[in-house]
Amino acid sequence: MLHIESSAPRFLRALALSVVSAVSAHAAVLPDADNVIRAKAGGSEIVITTTTRLAGAIHSLTWNGKEFIDSLDHGRQLQSASNLDVGTPIFAETYNPTEAGSQRDGAGPKSSSRLLHLIATNNLLQTTTQMAFWLAPGEKSGPNLAKNRAVLSNHLLTKRVRIGYRGLPHVIQYDVAFHLPVGEHHTHAVFEALTGYMPAEFSAFWKFNPQTGVLEPLTDGPGELNWPVVLATPDGSHAMGIFSPDQPAKDSAQLGYGRWRFRVEKVVKWNCVFRVTDSNGIASGEYAFRNFVLVGDLATVRDSLRALQKMFALPEKP
Numbered sequence: 136m137l138h139i140e141s142s143a144p145r146f147l148r149a150l151a152l153s154v155v156s157a158v159s160a161h162a163a164v165l166p167d168a169d170n171v172i173r174a175k176a177g178g179s180e181i182v183i184t185t186t187t188r189l190a191g192a193i194h195s196l197t198w199n200g201k202e203f204i205d206s207l208d209h210g211r212q213l214q215s216a217s218n219l220d221v222g223t224p225i226f227a228e229t230y231n232p233t234e235a236g237s238q239r240d241g242a243g244p245k246s247s248s249r250l251l252h253l254i255a256t257n258n259l260l261q262t263t264t265q266m267a268f269w270l271a272p273g274e275k276s277g278p279n280l281a282k283n284r285a286v287l288s289n290h291l292l293t294k295r296v297r298i299g300y301r302g303l304p305h306v307i308q309y310d311v312a313f314h315l316p317v318g319e320h321h322t323h324a325v326f327e328a329l330t331g332y333m334p335a336e337f338s339a340f341w342k343f344n345p346q347t348g349v350l351e352p353l354t355d356g357p358g359e360l361n362w363p364v365v366l367a368t369p370d371g372s373h374a375m376g377i378f379s380p381d382q383p384a385k386d387s388a389q390l391g392y393g394r395w396r397f398r399v400e401k402v403v404k405w406n407c408v409f410r411v412t413d414s415n416g417i418a419s420g421e422y423a424f425r426n427f428v429l430v431g432d433l434a435t436v437r438d439s440l441r442a443l444q445k446m447f448a449l450p451e452k453p
Contacts (some may be wrong), residue, residue: 164189170255174298178304181259181298181430182268183307189214190248191262192235193296198430201373203333205402209236209246210269213333213428215292215311217266220323221282222416228276230283232266232290239271239286258298266290288315301446305431313424321417323410328424330406331375333366337403340366340394341433343376348441350433355396355403363440364392364405371433373378377407378427378440380447384409 168187173180176198184195189206193213196203205211214234221230236246247267254261266288270281291314300306311328315321340353343363350365361383367374384390395404407426411417427443429436 140374159372165248166253168250168253170260172255172258172260172296172298174198174258174304177296177431177435181305181307183296183298185253185260185262187250188246189235189446190246190264191250191253192246192248192264196375199373199432201336201368203331203373203375203430205332205334207343207402208238208242209233210238211402213329213331215294215313215329216269216327217290217313218325219319219321219417222320222322223282224326225323226276226279228269229279229281231269231276232268232288232292233269234264234266234292234294237267237271239285240267248365249287250254251291252293255313260296261294263293264292266292276310276404277383289319290314291316300427303439303442305429305435307428307430309426309428310423311426312421314415314421315419317419319419322414324417324422326409326411326422326424328379328407328409329377329426329428330404331366331377331428332402332404335396335401335403336368337366337373337375338373338396339367339369340396340403341367341374341376342392343378343437343440343444345444348437350437350443353394355394357395359390359393359408361389362392365429365433365436365440366394366403366405367433369434374429374431374433374436375405376429376436376440377405378429378443379407379425380443381409381425381428382407410444 168191173182179199186194216233249265252263268283293312295310297308341350342353363378365376383389393406
């Protein structure tokens with residue numbers, strides 16, 4: 136994670152600057168959120184679909200005849216979200232800007248989030264979304280009351296997605312920037328840089344050992360660990376993994392990759408999480424994260440993880 140400054144890498148500055156385009160777009164005509172990008176990966180194509188229903192969040196990702204995203208309600212997508220404390224004890228979902236929309240949107244056709252900017256061409260996608268809070272004022276997550284006073288937040292989320300990365304066709308580059316507004320006071324922020332809710336048939340859980348380059352069996356937890364996570368069908372014909380060169384993050388206790396199995400809801404989930412804490416208050420501005428989503432069969436995902444690990448390996452200390 137990097138807080139954007141003038142010395143930040145070019146792609147992070149570009150993500151931040153795209154907010155200007157988003158504001159201009161919103162002042163004119165809101166963009167069409169129904170788009171498709173695609174690129175060849177092995178003997179098939181990776182096809183990514185965004186929809187108006189989800190304010191430009193990713194509704195579908197397919198490869199080799201298989202759907203990888205559940206997308207039942209407005210929380211089960213390939214998307215990003217944050218959760219903040221508003222200067223009080225932090226609880227899950229109580230101040231939770233969410234890209235695809237709110238809990239109240241349910242399985243319905245509309246999103247409480249607002250898409251401000253979208254560009255989609257060939258294998259590239261860029262969006263900026265004004266995120267809705269997951270809970271409406273007065274709603275609760277467990278025993279805890281929502282802290283927000285409106286449905287639509289002032290938090291913006293910009294994502295840039297590219298299918299294929301440096302000769303790795305099964306790797307999706309997925310850069311995100313959270314734009315924290317002025318006028319809010321937070322001391323603890325949890326950035327779910329990316330999460331993927333997948334159909335329950337992706338029932339085999341794996342962790343990637345960066346020291347050996349081997350996939351090792353993983354329990355369904357739930358919870359976080361410090362190694363990249365892969366979810367696959369039992370026969371290994373289809374798999375999806377997550378990797379970030381920014382992990383492990385400074386404030387994340389050497390954790391950051393999570394996995395869950397929701398048996399009643401018949402859905403599984405992975406995520407990549409970053410935490411920022413500052414007792415004096417977290418500065419407003421842009422918080423950007425690099426993610427890579429890997430899609431293919433299990434062996435291809437493993438090999439792609441090995442390649443990324445090698446690309447981003449830190450030099451040995453003397």
